Amino acid sequence: MITHDQIFKKVIYLATVVILYILLLAIIAGMFDVFQNIADVLLRKGDSSQVVYSVLTIFVLIDLFKTFADYRVHERIRLTYVTDATILIVMREVTVLVYSHHFETDILLVFSVLLLVLGIIRFISIRYHPSESSDPFSLEE
Structure with a gap:
């Protein structure tokens, strides 16, 4: 008899496989888009900011x-x-704003603070990795 856990694992497995494909x-x-944007820049039809935007999108x-x-x-x-992906998304948006010259100082300041917080979260998650540190509330020595 199939249990609920087995059904759940199979559904999650299939969903992740579909998402991966x-x-x-x-x-x-995205790679084809990058090559098309590079060709447009070389033929002087496009802007180099599109190449940067496409490459950052591929990194995300x-x-x-x-x-x-x-x-x-x-x-x-x-x-x-997750923090790496979020940092890349924020960096992509900052790059788009800077290249388009349609940015306000307040928005760039908010994105800068967000990048700082995400960087701190990433540093803490690497520094205090759960598998390397013991539980601080554990009674075992």
């Missing part, structure tokens, strides 16, 4: 792919992968 297709499509997709692939293996989401 979708992300893989998105990465491949790669980080999301890494997160889902790691989840399939370890059945947990690592905080470092």
Whole structure:
């Protein structure tokens, strides 16, 4: 007899496989977009900011792919992968704002504070990794 846990694991497995294939297709499509943008820049039809934006988008997709692939293996989401992806998303948005010259100082300040907080979270998650440190509330010595 199939238990609820087995059904749950199979559904999660299938969902992550589908998402991984979708992300893989998105990465491949993104690479074609980068090459098209580079050709447009070389032919003086496009702007170099599009190349930068496309490359940063591919980095975000790669980080999301890494997160889902790691989840399939370890059945947990690592905080470092999520913060890396979020940092890349914020950096991409800052780059788009700077290249488009349509930014306000307040928005850049908010993005800077967000990057600082995400950097601190990433540092803390690496420095105090759960598998390397013991439980501070444990009574065992």
